[in-house]
Amino acid sequence: MRDVAVIGIGLTKFGELWDQSFRQLTAEAGSKAILDSGVGGKDIDAMYVGSMSSGRFVGQEHVGALVADASGFSHLHIPSTRVEGACASGSLALREGYLSIASGVNDVVVIGGIEKMNDVGGSAATETLATAADQEWEAFFGVTFPGLYAMIAKRHMHEFKTTREDLARVAVKNHHNGTMNPFAQYQKEISIDTALNATPVAEPLGLMDCSPVTDGAAAVVLCAADRIGDFSGKPVKIIGSGQASDTLSLHGRRDITTLDASVHAGKMAYKQAHLKPSDINLAEVHDCFTIAEICAIEDLGFVKKGEGGKAVENKITTIDGSLPVNTSGGLKSKGHPVGATGVAQIVEITKQLRGEADKRQIKDARIGLAHNVGGSGATCVVNILEGM
Ligand code: COA
Secondary structure: OOOEEEEEEEEEEOOOOOOOOOHHHHHHHHHHHHHHOOOOHOOOEEEEEEOOOOHHHHHOHHHHHHHHHHOOOHHHHOOOEOOOOOOOHHHHHHHHHHHHHHOOOEEEEEEEEEEEEOOHHHHHHHHHHHOOOOOOOOHHHOOOOOHHHHHHHHHHHHHOOHHHHHHEEEEEEEHHHHOOOOOOOOOOOOOOHHHOOOOOOEEEHHHHHHHOOOEEEEEEEEEEEHHHOOOOOOEEEEEEEEEEEEOOOOHHHOOOOOHHHHHHHHHHHHHHHOOHHHHOOEEEOOOOOHHHHHHHHHHOOOOOOOOOOHHOOOOOOOOOOOOOOOOOOOHHHHHHOOOHHHHHHHHHHHHHHOOOHHHOOOOOOEEEEEEEEEEOEEEEEEEEEEEE
């Protein structure tokens, strides 16, 4: 397998972007990443685009071709493929591009992630997101994503004495990190009391335990490591990549407080990188709900099973803790445009490893991990990156 590096990154502002179209968002993120990398259109061998549900959110399918067109590349006839795996669509696109370079088929690949979720109303967004659950066994009976993660939270609280305060601390931390990220949807501090007293969504989760409904796009340029000298982009190497699947429905799992797909994808990535969890300097994990961050730090081996809540209380995961988690603000505060999220996580890790994360920069960060989940854990992708 050939080594692969990220040599360009691009991000739009995340939020309610009423004055920008799906096409404009993808073109903005893509052109920023391409400019940052120093590649020209003729250097690009392929494009992969992650989008979960563009058909339902904006009435647009055939997104692979649309993105190549919107980027001004239709005349170059670059192969462009849309990849879907619910909220992990962006990471799956990245992994497809990574594998195509590692295998020797391509040298330079552009990865995009895009979702424009606010053009439909709140209940239509909830219904669309629920298509990532099991239609027959879950969504048909009315369960929503907040509802599924509320069940995980309840069980975690029951088994490990995790508290609502532990959940609230995740939200407070990620909102704090978001204040230092100009691209984040929410750039405001919240207190524990605000989180605890927020509007109930699905017991025990309140508004501040949930990621929001977000518009946004992200893009990265990947390059074979033996060709990075041909381009001006500052490289960060992908040293481990893992992907795993699990039952689509939550009730099929052996234990709903563990996302086995995260455990397996993490092990695969650590093995390839020849690293262990304690070697990671910072992580972007999939905090679609506060409980999801607590489960993720356990599933990825950063803390023992059941000790995620305590780790947050002990400030291990804060920006000045021993393992900063979600320095970007995470899905909670940066926002969660589902198809874009996995690519945006790579943008944040790359910024950190290049020393370009401004006020939220982690000193001497060398190894970063990105963890992206589809649905309630039926798909998971973990990537480990190293600064060069
Ligand atoms: N966190 C913090 N604030 C939020 C928020 C969130 N998740 N969602 C909305 N808000 C704020 C809005 O900015 C708005 O503030 P304002 O009154 O100052 O303008 C206010 O709350 C009401 O916003 P609104 O859009 O009416 O909220 P809503 O009730 O329609 O939606 C949720 C709230 C929690 C239902 C929605 O954000 C949601 O569905 N989140 C989960 C998304 C999801 O499932 N993603 C997939 C994960 S696997």
